[in-house]
Amino acid sequence: MITRSVTVEDIDDLYLMWNSHINASALYRRALREEMAVRDVDPHEFRMLLERAREQGYTLDEIADKTNRYADLQSLVEESQGQRTAGNTTHD
Template sequence: MNAQNTINRTVSVMPADVLFLHWATSLNASGLFREALTEQMTYRNIDRDELVALVDEALHDETYDLDELVEQTSGLEDLEELLEAPDAEPLQHE
């Protein structure tokens, strides 16, 4: 994963979790988080690779930014429809 494509978010953890992560220095907390998200995507019948490809397409083409994707979609179907819309135009950057 490229650092410039990474969004930093705050995650709340319990004190016991912090202590465990301190002990288990070989664990990658970000990796564990992504693994848990992937499990939830699978549970909800969302193909992670497909989601990544669609988001990358939207962001790469500069048609949308991440905030717009969050605001305008509530599921994979919404994202697909948004990207297939004939009136989708690249953002105007100032």
């Protein structure tokens, strides 16, 4: 897992201090899921595509370098799957 920097305003920080039971990481992930929903990205399908790309041998950095949106990730996985399938066929 990669840790990212997030700007926290003083009011956010104080509120989290008062409510230490709140999981700030969960709030962040929830906000990202809301952004995904706005863009019609299903997080379960997204996770599956990422896992498939990794199974195909791509690292997270390589995926980020080769893609910059959900549709690119779909294409990357489909192209790689097609190349693997084509490479496994034999001609008599």
